[in-house]
Amino acid sequence: MVPGTRVGLLGLGAYLPERVMENDEWTALVDTSDEWIRKRTGIQRRRIAADDESTVDMAAAAALGALEDSGLTARDLDEIIVATDTPEVFIPDTAAFLQARLGAPEVPAYDLGSSGCAGFVLALDVARARALSGDRKVLVVGVELLSRLMNWEDRNTCVLFGDAAGAAVVGRGENAVEILSARAGTDGTRSDILGLEVGGTRAPFSLDRARRGEHKNIVMDGRAVFREAVERMASCSTQVLDDVGVTVQDLALIVPHQANLRILEAVRDRLGATPEQLYVNVQEYGNTGSASVPVALWEARETGRIKTGDLVLLTAFGAGFHWSSMLLRF
Numbered sequence: 001m002v003p004g005t006r007v008g009l010l011g012l013g014a015y016l017p018e019r020v021m022e023n024d025e026w027t028a029l030v031d032t033s034d035e036w037i038r039k040r041t042g043i044q045r046r047r048i049a050a051d052d053e054s055t056v057d058m059a060a061a062a063a064l065g066a067l068e069d070s071g072l073t074a075r076d077l078d079e080i081i082v083a084t085d086t087p088e089v090f091i092p093d094t095a096a097f098l099q100a101r102l103g104a105p106e107v108p109a110y111d112l113g114s115s116g117c118a119g120f121v122l123a124l125d126v127a128r129a130r131a132l133s134g135d136r137k138v139l140v141v142g143v144e145l146l147s148r149l150m151n152w153e154d155r156n157t158c159v160l161f162g163d164a165a166g167a168a169v170v171g172r173g174e175n176a177v178e179i180l181s182a183r184a185g186t187d188g189t190r191s192d193i194l195g196l197e198v199g200g201t202r203a204p205f206s207l208d209r210a211r212r213g214e215h216k217n218i219v220m221d222g223r224a225v226f227r228e229a230v231e232r233m234a235s236c237s238t239q240v241l242d243d244v245g246v247t248v249q250d251l252a253l254i255v256p257h258q259a260n261l262r263i264l265e266a267v268r269d270r271l272g273a274t275p276e277q278l279y280v281n282v283q284e285y286g287n288t289g290s291a292s293v294p295v296a297l298w299e300a301r302e303t304g305r306i307k308t309g310d311l312v313l314l315t316a317f318g319a320g321f322h323w324s325s326m327l328l329r330f
């Protein structure tokens with residue numbers, strides 16, 4: 001390969017709100033327990049954004065980290081993609097606010113919205129295609145401020161989520177973390193197992209619906225999501241490994257969407273990986289949606305879990321039902 005043609009990640013960044021909420025705090029709000037949450041999900045605590053923080057504040061903090069890590073500034077960007085289910089406003093997209101906040105040039109800036117927790121890895125693949133076709137430097141952000149939009153009285157969902165943002169700059173560079181293969185898919189027939197159904201044209205916002213709290217009701221068939229997640233992440237990951245002609249044993253680390261420890265362990269077992277190969281931080285941050293993979297990848301690198309030359313597998317799933325996997329060489 002000609003030097004400089006390698007396309008991949010030029011830098012990573014993350015932002016985690018300061019406030020830590022322990023499981024015990026939920027017991028005062030809903031009928032639950034620290035033991036139930038730990039046993040069923042592996043989650044021990046999560047971060048909650050401050051009242052004066054919004055989605056774009058968090059996105060900008062992670063983006064600035066990724067730019068600095070890349071040795072770039074916002075002026076160098078050719079495109080911005082934000083993956084989020086919890087946008088700054090309904091219209092326009094969060095990426096427009098982020099472009100203004102960063103002082104980036106008047107480049108295309110758009111959201112991969114409502115793609116659930118699989119959005120960030122899919123956005124990385126879109127960015128790769130854009131970098132390949134036009135030598136662009138693309139900022140990709142995964143950000144969720146789920147605590148602001150979820151129903152704090154629904155124990156089935158509220159204990160699962162946390163707030164965070166993660167970012168990467170994708171482009172050409174000799175030292176880029178190379179994207180070797182990426183796959184993604186959607187099964188729209190399973191859109192009913194996870195989602196937020198109020199606010200669109202099917203059920204527009206109304207005072208009545210708001211009074212009933214319906215705009216915050218995340219619909220979730222936990223068991224169906226669990227089964228689909230394991231099946232889709234495992235099979236999509238096998239595809240990217242096959243694309244490159246490597247095996248699970250060749251992987252230094254698997255960095256999955258941190259939804260639930262039991263899901264992660266089931267995927268690990270399905271793939272035939274070892275506990276040492278699986279990166280887990282769901283105990284600290286809960287499920288942070290599209291921020292979960294970039295935050296985990298950033299943290300794994302920061303804590304020395306990834307070395308130069310390592311093969312690292314990303315895999316995610318989310319409402320849609322969407323899934324996505326990507327193989328990286330550091």
Ligand SMILES: CC(C)(COP(=O)(O)OP(=O)(O)OC[C@H]1O[C@@H](n2cnc3c(N)ncnc32)[C@H](O)[C@@H]1OP(=O)(O)O)[C@@H](O)C(=O)NCCC(=O)NCCS
Nearest residue numbers: 031032033036040117155156159222223225226259260318
């Ligand atoms: C949600 C999930 C943790 C539930 O775990 P589970 O082992 O499947 O538990 P079940 O659905 O069988 O529920 C068991 C009981 O716990 C109860 N329960 C649910 N949430 C609870 C909570 N926070 N505290 C205490 N009890 C709770 C349920 O009401 C149910 O009670 P019942 O048996 O009296 O009806 C699990 O299904 C899961 O993680 N699914 C994937 C969800 C996900 O990842 N969503 C986000 C995708 S991006």
